[in-house]
Amino acid sequence: MNNRVIRRAIYQKITGSAAITALLGNATSVFHEVAPPGSPHPYVIFALSAGSDRHLFGARAFRQQTWLIKAVARTDTHDVADNIDAAIDSLLFNASITLESGELLDVRRVSDVSYLEENDGNQIRHSGGLYRFTFN
């Protein structure tokens, strides 16, 4: 399934929020799947986790895609990443998002994501969620 429609919508929605970009390393620190080397922390990563079509009466009724959207911060506590995660959650809760094609029917946070990564003695905190987008 093509993930371009939701991928672009997520990017535009997050980078269009001054409340979120003010918390990031810079205003465009929002990356699909992986951050370019040397990107300043904190930043946001988003990536497709799962997707499926739902059919009714022999035709596709709608699509569902679950996206990981997380903040990544090189800090000793989870606070920075958690604050960005909370801002994204507020932004997407019952959000009205215009798609380049089709219509977004619903977006729901379905799971929390939180973990620690250690890299060369640095603690890197990941905090975010899985969001299910329903669209046609």
Place this chain on the structure above:
Amino acid sequence: MAVTLKSRLPEIERVIQLRVSRKLKEGADRVGERAQQNLNTITGQTEQSVDVTGGMGAYRVQVKARDEKGRPYPKWIEFGHGDTPPHPFLYPALEAEAEQIKEDVESVLERL
């Protein structure tokens, strides 16, 4: 002369528990198998650590692998780390099976 009216509810409850639990276990096993297929690593070590535990109403599919320092790393694979992008394997497995598990449980309940 007397008649006794006896409720079958306790028996029905026991049958529901057994049959629903069996379907949940089958579903959890399928989620585990899909997760293993999605992983498809070179060593197979992570796949071998996929484990299904539980019983009577709740089953957990867990990936128990740890690195040489004893740190659990499956989250790093599922959600990404450093300059490595996410490689989702467990959540897609659940998503792929969730509807079938729900239908299986509903089918059991409808046949009672």
